[in-house]
Amino acid sequence: MNFDYSxxxxxxxxxxxxxxxxxxxxxxxRAQIADKTSHDxxxxxxxxxxxxxxxxxxxxxxGFDGDHTDIALISAELGRRLVPEPYVSNVVVAxxxxxxxxxxxxxxxxxxxxxxxxxxxAGFYEPGERHNPLALNTKAEKSGDGWTLNGHKAxxxxxxxxxxxxxxxxxxxxxLFVVPADTDGVTVRQYQLLDGRGAADIVxxxxxxxxxxxxxxxxxxxxxxxxxxxxxxxxxxADSVGAIEEVIELTKDYLRTRTQFGRPIGSFQxxxxxxxxxxxxxxxxxxxxxxxxxxxxxxxxxARKKAVSAAKAxxxxxxxxxxQESIQLHGGIGMTDEYALGSYVKRxxxxxxxxxxxxxxxxxxxxx
Amino acid sequence: MELSxxxxxxxxxxxxxxxxxxxxxxxxxxxxxxxGHLSKEQMQRWHKILGDKGWSTPLWPEEHGGTGWSPVEYAxxxxxxxxxxxxxxxxxxxxxxxxVLINFGNDEQRERFLxxxxxxxDWWAQGFSEPGSGSDLAxxxxxxxxxxxxxxxxxxxxxxxxxxxxxxxxxLVRTDADAAKPQTGISFILVDMNxxxxxxxxxxxxxxxxxxxxxxxxxVKVPAENLVGQENMGWTYAKxxxxxxxxxxxxxxxxxxxxxxxxxxxxxxxxxxxxxxEDPGFKAKLSEVEIELRALDLTNKRMLVETERxxxxxxxSSMLKIRGSEVAQRLxxxxxxxxxxxALPFQPEAGDAGWNDELVGTLAQAKSAPHYLNTRKISIxxxxxxxxxxxxxKMMLGF
Numbered sequence: 001m002n003f004d005y006s007x008x009x010x011x012x013x014x015x016x017x018x019x020x021x022x023x024x025x026x027x028x029x030r031a032q033i034a035d036k037t038s039h040d041x042x043x044x045x046x047x048x049x050x051x052x053x054x055x056x057x058x059x060x061x062x063g064f065d066g067d068h069t070d071i072a073l074i075s076a077e078l079g080r081r082l083v084p085e086p087y088v089s090n091v092v093v094a095x096x097x098x099x100x101x102x103x104x105x106x107x108x109x110x111x112x113x114x115x116x117x118x119x120x121x122a123g124f125y126e127p128g129e130r131h132n133p134l135a136l137n138t139k140a141e142k143s144g145d146g147w148t149l150n151g152h153k154a155x156x157x158x159x160x161x162x163x164x165x166x167x168x169x170x171x172x173x174x175x176l177f178v179v180p181a182d183t184d185g186v187t188v189r190q191y192q193l194l195d196g197r198g199a200a201d202i203v204x205x206x207x208x209x210x211x212x213x214x215x216x217x218x219x220x221x222x223x224x225x226x227x228x229x230x231x232x233x234x235x236x237x238a239d240s241v242g243a244i245e246e247v248i249e250l251t252k253d254y255l256r257t258r259t260q261f262g263r264p265i266g267s268f269q270x271x272x273x274x275x276x277x278x279x280x281x282x283x284x285x286x287x288x289x290x291x292x293x294x295x296x297x298x299x300x301x302x303a304r305k306k307a308v309s310a311a312k313a314x315x316x317x318x319x320x321x322x323x324q325e326s327i328q329l330h331g332g333i334g335m336t337d338e339y340a341l342g343s344y345v346k347r348x349x350x351x352x353x354x355x356x357x358x359x360x361x362x363x364x365x366x367x368x
Numbered sequence: 369m370e371l372s373x374x375x376x377x378x379x380x381x382x383x384x385x386x387x388x389x390x391x392x393x394x395x396x397x398x399x400x401x402x403x404g405h406l407s408k409e410q411m412q413r414w415h416k417i418l419g420d421k422g423w424s425t426p427l428w429p430e431e432h433g434g435t436g437w438s439p440v441e442y443a444x445x446x447x448x449x450x451x452x453x454x455x456x457x458x459x460x461x462x463x464x465x466x467x468v469l470i471n472f473g474n475d476e477q478r479e480r481f482l483x484x485x486x487x488x489x490d491w492w493a494q495g496f497s498e499p500g501s502g503s504d505l506a507x508x509x510x511x512x513x514x515x516x517x518x519x520x521x522x523x524x525x526x527x528x529x530x531x532x533x534x535x536x537x538x539x540l541v542r543t544d545a546d547a548a549k550p551q552t553g554i555s556f557i558l559v560d561m562n563x564x565x566x567x568x569x570x571x572x573x574x575x576x577x578x579x580x581x582x583x584x585x586x587x588v589k590v591p592a593e594n595l596v597g598q599e600n601m602g603w604t605y606a607k608x609x610x611x612x613x614x615x616x617x618x619x620x621x622x623x624x625x626x627x628x629x630x631x632x633x634x635x636x637x638x639x640x641x642x643x644x645x646e647d648p649g650f651k652a653k654l655s656e657v658e659i660e661l662r663a664l665d666l667t668n669k670r671m672l673v674e675t676e677r678x679x680x681x682x683x684x685s686s687m688l689k690i691r692g693s694e695v696a697q698r699l700x701x702x703x704x705x706x707x708x709x710x711a712l713p714f715q716p717e718a719g720d721a722g723w724n725d726e727l728v729g730t731l732a733q734a735k736s737a738p739h740y741l742n743t744r745k746i747s748i749x750x751x752x753x754x755x756x757x758x759x760x761x762k763m764m765l766g767f
Contacts, residue, residue, distance in 0.1 A: 001370060001371055001372070001373065001374070001377070001440055001669060001673070002369060002370050002673075003369060003371075003670045003673060003674070004369060005369060069369050252764065252765060255765055256765055256766065264767065266761070266765040266766075266767055267765075267767035269758070269761075272757070272758075272761035272765055272767060273754065273757040273758075273761065275761065275764070275765065276690075276757040276760045276761050276764070277690075277757070279687070279760065279764060280687050280690055280691050280760075283667050283671070283687060283691075284660070284663035284664065284667055284691065285663075286667075287663050287666035287667040287670055288659075288662070288663050288666070290369065290371070290666070290670075291371060291662075291666055293369075294369055294370075294371050310659045310662050310663075313655070313656075313659055314659050314660070314663055359652075362652055362655050362656065362659075363648075363651075363652070363655075365655045365658075365659060366651045366652065366654065366655040
């Protein structure tokens, strides 16, 4: 057993840390959220330059063949800095699907993702179906050589700024289609999530697509969807661990420096012990995130699902606890928009709920 | 990053399994697997078998009889022992006293006492807590007064685990009543329990067990050569002893075995005509604790590896103790819940060697409530979880 990251991985994190330290502090984040933008082209380009977009892509697409431990390291840094850019939706989830099913037809698109030039967003979930990525009401019907799609995709991460979507639809079985955002009949209702990351509801109304919009075989997409969701979930788990590390720093500092009754509030045992319980939980969350990052690409599907569900359920529960306790330990200041804590609490809530919430993963874990 | 066992670790596990399977006496395995109380004879017989193999004191330095195992190898050994049903040797001599003698004792003491610890022939008890000194251990009042080449000990120790079997007891005693701080007037001394003036009285716990005892000292005459290290330095040795306990403190092996037992119990019980284990409400509780254990297992191994490389062991032991005890207690709690009505008939001796009353319910059901009650102790002993939180907050927050 070894729990170490490689020298290359450590260097990657350092360069990402440096770039973000220079270009993306909390005030930048606040200004961006106030401006209602989830995507900054200049920041995106500088992140692409670091190679983090190309990291998980195959060499044939100009990528570095990175594994999911690379993704976890990158995601943790983005979470730590509250970066709202659509990294996970595009580079982790959509790129994986294009790599698996896109073939030659989408090779150029995959390479463009790696260079930061194109963004895709993948929509599986639907209104009224909660967290089941395979519950499909969206229909794809054969029309001439192509397909006609009707349906509604709910809260698609990164869809507010993506040029094209990958959506699941029932074409006599679960299938995946590529839908350019500007196709006739596509309505995109864009919004920001609680923490400022962007998403959209996508409504498909008699959308005509050519035959080559179908990824892989009709009816053959279930396993790819489940693995894409697991990869996304593992990345968000790592994002949460990065965010939690910052919450720990903020809360520890506050407990040490805020005085009431003439002494630092952290010297009150009733608060100190609650902080310790959070630290114990953090160590468990970190271990589970490590395991999920190693197992997210395991070819044994059950081992992958078990590790990802364990991590998503555990880190989800820990995130909720951190959100509630860190606000309480701060008191009033924790309730303000101006102080950074609240933004982390919201980031954790979003991560907890996307790609299967705690109950979904707890239940799936029990079935495996 | 590589989270699965290496080939060498798998080979090590196979070696452990082969040895345990070949050498573990059936009667000891039965009592252990049934959750009964092992007799003194059973515990000493197994300790000797491990000692003959050279495996009774694996974490000691190799020149004193350690095996040189890495923390991960030790964790593998621990898990396989529980899985197969091999009792773990008592910690008092092997994990507590041994390292203190190795680090702070003299050559005569090491030659005299280490062989009996390795073989299990000497039964050691721990004399730390007193009726008035629990979490505030440094306030202890048992005195040792120098009188020529002896000390005269007076006072009372309590919660002395399995002291009824004891040949020897290592004690913290006050040797300087006027020390500037309570901690600086304490010494560490070894007492032969057959000395006149030593009296052991049983304490029966709420699960019906006789595990713990009071030990009374009335003018007990102890040779001065039994003092360990220097006079009035005992607190330092005691702190070393407690921090040294981190390996194994998380109780992962035991909890894994309890999880297996819990699943077996929940599969046999019925709810609404279905196995309890299929019930969504129970299943969610089961999955939750299973995930907690999975996280604890990985965290335990990660922290042990990091500690070997120089990470401060203080908060590590405390964190592993807090979470390890919480997970273990939750498992015992769920076993009792899963047992339903048949958790209630009180049969504290069921499963013990030689017990042959007619059993009510299954053995697992009969043991479930006594085990639940007994294991409330694990968040209290060895420094209560609140004391552990105090240690961590001092390190993390500075108060």
